[in-house]
Amino acid sequence: MAFDIKNPGLATTVQDQGRVGYYNVGIPQSGSMDQYSAELGNALVGNGPGDAVLECTYLGPVLVTDADAIIAITGAPVEVKVNGEAKPQWSRLHLRAGDELSFGVIQGGTRYYIAVRGGIDVPVVLGSRSTYTLGGIGGLSGRKLEAGDVVPVGVPTGDLPAVQVMPEHFRPQYAKEQTVRIVLGLYDHRLTDTGKENLLNGEWKVTPVADRMGLRYSGPGVEWKEREQPFGAGSDPSNIVDAGYAVGSIQIPGGTQPIILHRDAVSGGGYAMVATVISADMDLVARAAPGTATRFIAVSQDEAIVARKERAELMSKAWSALEAEA
């Protein structure tokens, strides 16, 4: 079976849990920006966590299914319509062959997910179905969806869970303010005390320059310590000899606007990174729409690892919540 794409939406791509092991040649991990929401979409339709979904950005697609299908829409709040009739999010939906799925205006956040029983069945490239548009690999022909595309859906392997609706308390909040936990490090010693203070005490706002590669923030700016630049580093105090970029790391070119690198990150470059968003908060950052007021708080690596475990426990409880009551 397949979905016929009538209108592709703004930037709809096939994504899964991502492609690891090729960052050393500049191929980023890719994968769903909001891994939590994408995975729970799979949970609702009886898929495995690694099945591929459609990631919709602000404006979703209009698509028609050519066979009966079981889907769930998770992620950012949006009006879901089947043949023009409103349907709930975070719930299992049954489509009949010929049904049209479309979306209203997004009510917050940035991205929502279409999970379908059987998963999106595009070829696996370097271990993943995720689309990396810059490199032209994965997904459907290595690009975002276009009108007229036929998106293949795979054969279901698992059983449907007993519960059809994800309980409210497992759904993420989409707030206009965020507190993002970071671990200072990498080149934070290159910031002045004032620079560090600005990063941690200032209020930062997500700018419209935000996509799968990274999010740019405006705010008070930071200060770099003056120094004679090392050979090969470039002339600005925010420059370093080109190095590998941690995913989630924060760089501040010229000291003005911090950039958080996200799942389609460039793998390296010549700007000093001063901190890294903890892995547990990467989904949170993915949900930040332009204008989101953001505070960065410093935590230790140990605290980051505790938060990572808590996230994994929450995810596993959400999967369990869909099983029938004993």
Next chain:
Amino acid sequence: MTTPRPVLKEARYTWGGDEFLFVEVDESMSLAANFKVMSIARKLSDAALTGVVDICPANASLLVRFNPDVLPPSSLESAVRTIELELQNHDEQSLETRIIEVPVWYDDPFTAEVAQRFREGFHQEPDGTDLDYAARVNGLQDAAEFIRRHHEQPWLVSMVGFVAGLPFLFQLVERDKQLQVPKYLSPRTDTPKLTVGHGGCFAAIYSVRGAGGYQMFGVAAAPIYDPAQSLADFKDFMVFFRPGDIVKFTPVTEDEYNAIQAQVEDGTYRYRQVPVTFDVSKALSDPQAYNRELMEALNGI
């Protein structure tokens, strides 16, 4: 005879959150630093530690991604520190690699067209060309002399990344002979695919079309990234370059460029390349003589 290798101090270890270890071998770029990075990366890869996800050697630093659920950060750090210490005692001198001839159409119309669209507010000298600017800041006579300096000595691929398959290259010459050119004042939103660019002391070949801040000097004639894996050089992997590759740029004319394009089209193009053993001590003690030896290997094929 060989002069002693410059002594590098102990690397700086720092963390990128809960999934990345960053090992800064040196703040400055040098062949010695890059060679140490590559040696650590190779030994770490050989150690095949469970929980290591990505090992990314860069110019003068190393980024390691790991899964802290499987491999505690402290265990990873001590494993890398042990490797670093071993290398101090049993210094590696050589690297099994290859030398590759990369044909370049210098001063080409593709990069010239894009450069014209990004002058005022982007470039240091909006009225001139990138090549003229590069020649001037290096105290060279003209663009022709800059081009000659660019291709007469070989380069080492010191890092692959930024985007898929993009090589950073470091010329195998003494520090005072390195070509250094500042990046654009503000990055362009467009760079032709296969642009041979330059920023700081590094050359780069843009594997895909896209944003970029490096000065543009020419265009490589054959692909370096081939997701369809249609050419023989890409049979095993879609990315051509690996850290440690040695590159000899060779200038080609428009006609030669077009002939290579035709071979790429019909799927017959092969890079001229040959395996070599790269000896870092020789490269540091007498680069010119050693480079001649390296480049001679290409004559045999």
